Amino acid sequence: MLFKLAKSFFDNILIMSKLLEITYQIEDIASVARQILERVSSKTLLFYGDMGVGKTTLIKSLVKAIGSHDDVSSPTFSIVNEYATKAASIYHFDLYRIQDEEEALNFGFEDYLYTSNWVFIEWPENAKNLLPEDANSIEIFHKNTTSRSLKLSQNTILTQENAIEQHKI
Ligand SMILES: Nc1ncnc2c1ncn2[C@@H]1O[C@H](COP(=O)(O)OP(=O)(O)OP(=O)(O)O)[C@@H](O)[C@H]1O
Ligand SMILES: [Mg+2]
Numbered sequence: 001m002l003f004k005l006a007k008s009f010f011d012n013i014l015i016m017s018k019l020l021e022i023t024y025q026i027e028d029i030a031s032v033a034r035q036i037l038e039r040v041s042s043k044t045l046l047f048y049g050d051m052g053v054g055k056t057t058l059i060k061s062l063v064k065a066i067g068s069h070d071d072v073s074s075p076t077f078s079i080v081n082e083y084a085t086k087a088a089s090i091y092h093f094d095l096y097r098i099q100d101e102e103e104a105l106n107f108g109f110e111d112y113l114y115t116s117n118w119v120f121i122e123w124p125e126n127a128k129n130l131l132p133e134d135a136n137s138i139e140i141f142h143k144n145t146t147s148r149s150l151k152l153s154q155n156t157i158l159t160q161e162n163a164i165e166q167h168k169i
Helices: 024-040 055-064 101-106 124-130 160-167
Strands: 005-008 011-026 044-048 080-083 090-094 118-122 136-142 147-157
Touching: 024 055, 024 147, 044 055, 044 090, 044 124, 055 090, 055 118, 055 136, 101 124, 118 124
Parallel strands: 044 118, 044 136, 090 118
Antiparallel strands: 005 011, 011 147, 080 090, 136 147
C-alpha cells in the first residue's frame, strides 16, 4: 500500500492511503461506482474536485449501485438530500453555498455523521473542522472533455504507539 504523509499535528500523524486510482469516461461510471463500493473503508465519502468535474454525476452512480431508485439531484439549495435504500439511508450534502462552519452546525450537520447511514459530501473543504477523521476521500480531476481521473483514499490517524506497532517507524 502506498502511504503519503499528509499532515502532522501534536504527536499524531494523518496518513492517507490510496485505495483506488482510475481514469474513466462517463460510459464506465457504473463500473467505477462498483469498484469504489468494493474498496471503501468508511460510509462517509468526501468528494473533492473543481466545479463541474463530476462529483454529482459519480454520486448518482453510487446511489444506484447501493440500490436506491431515488432521483439524485444537486442539493445546492436544500443543502442535504436523503435517498432511501432497503437498509440505511444515503445523505447527500452540497456545502458549496454555506458561509461558514457555524451554518453547517446550525442545520445539524454533525447529527448526520457517526451513524450507520451513508454520507456523501460535495465541497467538504467548507466544513473541514467538522469532518470525521476516518472518512474516505474521493478526489476527481479533469483530464479532458470526456475523461476524468479519481483517487479514493482512506485516512488513518497514526499515534506514536500504533506507528511502532503497525508501520515499524
Ligand atoms: N468521465 C466523466 N465523468 C463524470 N462526468 C463527466 C465525464 N465526462 C463528462 N462529464 C460531464 O461533466 C459534468 C459533471 O457535472 P457534475 O454536476 O457532476 O459536476 P460537479 O462536480 O458535481 O459540479 P459542482 O461543483 O457544480 O457541484 C456532467 O455534465 C457530465 O456529463
Ligand atoms: Mg455537484
